[in-house]
Amino acid sequence: MSEQNLFEAPAGWLKSAVDALLSDGVEVVAPVGAEDGTVDLAPVSSSGAITLEYLNVNQPLKRLFFPQTEVLIEFERQDDGDIDVKSQSAPPEEEMVVFGCRPCDTAALDVLDKVFAWDYDDLRYRERRERATIVAFACTGPDPQCFCVPVGGSPHGSQGSDVLVFTRDDGSALLEVNTPKGEKLMERLGAVARPAQPDSGLPDVPDIHTGFDPEKIKLWLDDNFENEFWAGASLMCVGCGSCTYLCPTCHCFDIVDEGIWNRGERRRNWDSCSFGQFTAHASGHNPRPDQAARYRQRVMHKFKYFPERFGLVACVGCGRCLRACGVGQNLVSVLHDIEKT
Amino acid sequence: MKADGPATDALRKEAADLLSRGDVGVVIGYGRQDDADLAAPVFARNAEDADRLVFDDHCLGNLAVYLPRSEIRAMGRAGVVVKGCDLMAVNVLLRENVIKREDVVLIGTHCAGVGEPQLEKCSTCDVHSPEGCDVVVGEPVDQPKVDEEQRYKAAAEIDAMSVEERWDFWRSQFDKCIRCYACRQVCPLCYCKRCIVEKNIPQWVATSAHLRGSIAWNVVRAFHLTGRCVGCGECERVCPVGIPLGAINQKMSRHVGDSYGFHSGLSADQEAPFTVWSPDDSDEGIL
Amino acid sequence: MTNGDSVRGNTALTPLDYRPAKMRIESITDETSDIKTFRLTFCDQDQNEQFEFRAGQFGLYSVFGSGEATFCIASSPTRRDYIECSVKRVGRVTNDLHECNEGDIIGFRGPYGNWFPLDEMEGKNLLFVGGGIGLAPLRSLIWNCLDLRDKFADILILYGARTVADLVYKEELKTWRERDDVKTIYTVDPGGETPDWDGEVGLVPVVLEKENPSPENTIVIACGPPIMIKFALFSMRKLGFPFESVYTTLENRMKCGVGKCGRCNVGNRYVCKDGPVFRYSDLLLLPQEF
């Protein structure tokens, strides 16, 4: 990587950048507002659709690389009884630039990268990752549900992003380039941003008020697989998939076939460890028979199993699960409770 | 910290009494969590726990959803805090043999409406004071006259569109669905041991979160609640992608209301409209 | 933990795009009323020649349009011209597989997972304890060992099922019995016998204790319904077998087979990658979630 990793962009830089990329035939994904006030990442065809008014995008970044449903293979039965099997077509050649995700979501890509490349390299995931350049926007105003710091992140964390953007109040921005991909992008955007003075200071990192110690929590988890605590902590959980589906690191999936009489496709769909049928066997036996076991799995997986296996906590503190849970289950309170015991 | 609602003290006392007398093994009520807008459920197992209970306008959830759960049943008789609207769900659970009346103690709350701003359903609520509970706490609330039309407003707005417009509208809505089934899990009436979407012989509903699967899912959910939905609005409230599920429920409630004079949840011994028939049912639209 | 850690599985299939190889059903054998054994060959001759696996590994078999399901490879790695799997009819895929005819084409991904520690077993006495369809993974290993018979000391096969009708691989049971280099004990649960049943009557653990095999220099490989395994292990403890020399397999539900779909884990171990073969002493250290 070259020395120069900080760039300065004037107000309106985003519009110019997006327009430039679009005219180059690059697919641009950026935050777009919906009628109900939520903001989500979506492909845009002009810079006009982009909004900057959001704490974080509603749905996690993961779905760009690990979509909620995707075709794995297609098959068709031939008249002679043979079956024609095709792999999923590769993603488009053209590049994709993603603007606007937050540092917590990009940090989550580390978790996904680990899983999808573990031993067997998930081809489609890798292809999608490779074609994407990620331009994250540093957090300016985290809310009380955000807790990236205790899990090793920061509102200014650059983990997982190719470029990290610090937007100033006047609309101008500092762009921090973190990867060769980011460099390439900056080259391409040449006119939009100029190299910044090394001393053009970054804004202050906003405070995150929530704190806990994942190490301590892991120590407790190590000894407390069997504990009354889980039954109590999970009582209110109704076992939906909101928290897992919105979680940027959750990656469980299901594989199903769909089709008509002679043709069909095999799909990969998001799945959730919260669901009662997730691990159920044909005999009726279920290794995780109740919500307590399932909720325990969620916490254990993030704060014990994953760190043991891959060396990092599988939670980036985005706070989505806290916000999304319809019944008020609060991961942080649960962690605090664990810490206290 | 928000101020406790006026019913809170009475509620705590009743719950503590029930628990200390051993009348119930658990009282399911609302508690407060930091500054959250939502009062999360509290499962009080003893008299001290009862002090965690509150009742105020943050008590959005419908706690009837917990009654069928085996974990709760295992605790013995369950006391449950119900607003008038929640009680309607309890009635359906009773009718459908999911719970037995003697296994629950209904702690009703007079409720002037919840939510900030107040939930839409509360503005058309005609059960501010629950009837048929074992205990009722709080100050009785005036029951304003309810405008029937207002109750079905969300559905009426969509009904006013053309078929094509409706299709566009719903397609864009269902496209958002991530199939998290929060709408199902939070619905007190979606208590199936195995939901139809989990049945794979045959696969009734494609589990994929594509438009086809999500249409099927939302159609199934709405249809399975037709004639049963009590309009508690929980599904719409929890949908993480903001699909206006309430409008669909309203539409179907209105249909069974207009066609069969049926309004779900009014009592535990109504016969569900899809289990009975009349020779006089309309033949309109049949060739 | 297990040998699976030291010797990685056949990773020839990376990178992974979930596309199965096509296999043709060569023959179908009815084992019991709800179990059939399928003999399969790759449609692509090259794959037939290249394909290698080890006893204990599994694959994901698919009926196109119906889905994928996990079965162990029930044939021996020493028989290179086909693979076999035995399938119990329980759900969507297994139903549809049972509906298939000879000549039909199905999909296969694999082999996945770890295998039985053949090296460790060399020179030792082998005790196979099987119940019901649990004989399927054992069968692969049994034939494997029989084909390399001189490498092992005494071999004892103890196999039980609920009733005579529930015994699988009936022809092979006979073949094994007729061999004089293997000892076999077959048993059915009390009440499950027929008039001409000449085997034992009694639950596997009971018969095991009665037989009282010596733990000396012996490796036990046990597969079967969880409840049988549980009691068989009790008996083994009684008989003095160290848990380090007992192996079994787990069958947690899985979708991908390659450690991504997230449902087969037992603690931080993945049945699809760290298993399905587990040393019993290792299993005891894991959360009991299987």
Added chain:
Amino acid sequence: MIKLTINGNEAEAAEGQTILDVARELSIEIPTLCHHKAIPPTGACRICVVEITAGARPGLVPACAYPAQDGLEIQTDSERVRESRRMTLQLLEARCPEAKVIQEMAAEYGALDLPLERKDEKCIMCGLCVRVCKEIIGPAATCFAGRGPEREISTPYKLLSEVCIGCGACAFVCPTEAIDPAEFCSIALEKIPNEFNCGLDSRTPVYIPFPQAVPNKPVIDRENCIHFRTGGCGACKTVCPADAIDYDMEDKVVEEEVGAIVVATGYQLMDPAVYEEYGYGKYPDVVTSMEFERMVSASGPTGGGLHRPSNGELPKTIVFLQCIGSRQETDGKPYCSKICCMYTAKHTILYKHKVHDGQAFVFYMDVRSGGKNYEDFVRRVVKEKVATYLRGRVSKVFPRGGKLMVRGADTLGGGQVEIAADMVVLAPAVVPSSGVQELAQKLRIGYDQHDFLLEAHPKLRPVETNTAGVFLAGACHSPMDIPESVAQASAAASKALGLVTHERLTREPTIAVVDELTCNGCFECENVCAYKAIERKEILDKDGVVTAVLAHVNEGLCQGCGACGVTCRSKSLEVEGFRDLQLFSAISAISR
């Protein structure tokens, strides 16, 4: 024990028995008039006199009042006795020429036609009525009034009685039918029409429903019973020697578990009054075939006598009208009632038996006489000129000069005909018994648009219904005559027996099955099953504790319609042969 002889027969009597009691036990007939077993005897009318020939002072004594004594020898029919009775009867006959019993007795004893001045009365002044009212019923509504020849039975001051409860006991005990409480009771007393006789006569509130009733025992009609209406009376209880009347008995709902049900609720006739042109209900001489049937029946209200209801005269000309409401698409029943042609032919014959010189006409549309020997029967009626058959419809029946004019078309003879008839008999359409819809719904069996019950298959399963175990017999299925009803009944009975005598049921394999792993026990399916085939099954754990109550399909009842499975949200119920997977496959295959 008292020993005595009656007419030479030795008899034993208990203390307190009268000679009459003993004689009746021996089946020795002694006529009585003023005696009623419920009322202490007085021996007033002296009809029951018998002669004591030995054992006491010889002479005539009233048998009803004279106690049985040891050693008595009695003659009940000696010349002396007959003479005495004759004299008594002569007087009574002269006084009460209207009383039928007296007339008959007088005839028997040769006491008729004596040159005595006759009064126009029925009452023999026995006073039974007065006594029953006072001594048994209680109100004492009646009394003797006047003296000597003026003496009569009346109410005090001859006013309408306020105390009379209208029980009719007086009329009941009166030997000569001389008293009618309706004449003096202040309560308006209505005759209770005898349903069995189509209301052509009346009956008492306690009555045997019809001659062949099974069991042949009386019933009390609570609605009309005085006891149930006023709490008084109790006459029947007092008089019943078997003490069988128990007013505290309640109607009971009897629940029986049965393996089969045969429905044989039959038919009724449509009310012909809806066709004003025939004048039924307006002119008394227009009757239905059923009424006619009762009139000519020996056990009927007229004892078999055929009279014009309007004036009691013999109907010399009678017209039978067929197809009243049958085979009428527009304002009647479109079907043929099937039995009318044959019973009308029978009626014409019966008519001819009663009125030898009478003339019978039959207006018909077609004569439908399919059936063994049926055509011969009708041929005979026509050939032997029992009746004149006119093909055509009657447009109007109207009175003229004491006759009923029947105007109709004779389509074969051509032209209008008009017959001056004394009586007109209508053959109304046969319709199912009322209430059959309710019954069918209860039994979950089908019925057609006319409410006739539906068989499972017209050719192959004619007496079975779609509900297993329910069978049909007789006219509830469709109009049919007795032989056909009996044939069906036999078939139904053997089907039913076939069902209940087997250890195992055979059934169609296409029935619903429940997946107990997923059934929620909501029992929405139970409600929709038209056959009540869904049962509640308790699932027990190994300690016998009920852990769940789940749906279970009664394989014998399920008909495989599939309504339950559609209603079941969790898809825990499927019909074999029409499983969801099968239908999905069909949809998929057919959509290519």
Added chain:
Amino acid sequence: MSEEKPKKDGQDKWEPRIIAFLCNWCSYAGADLAGMSRFGYPAPIRVIKVPCSGRVDPLFVLRSFEQGADMVLVSGCHPGDCHYTSGNYHARRKLLAFRELLTFLGIDPRRFKISWVSAAEGGKWSSLVAEVTEEARALGPYKEFPRSVSEGVSDEG
């Protein structure tokens, strides 16, 4: 779209796929009668026999659209005539409510027909089929509805 491809047998006219669920006792018999009486009815109708209209799960309608139907018809016995006494009454409630729901969601109600045809109404059946087929032709292929498999590309959510 596959629907618009010329049919294999050389006809190049697009024909709608109409899936009809007929109850065994009335409508199927009626259709049978139509056949026997040589009333004849247009070919695009594809019949699935069910015991009773009450057996038709409303979700079959959706399934049929998913599998490629351009129109779905459910036909049963006239009210009062049900072989199972009340199956058609149940069907009437459920199917009409279902149509109400589909309509509300913008799923074209003209593509979902319900009819009563008795065993005797061979004539009614054939004219009804002619009528709805004509309507289905006029409506054209049901492109809007997401099918289980579309030609080539899959519809990703």
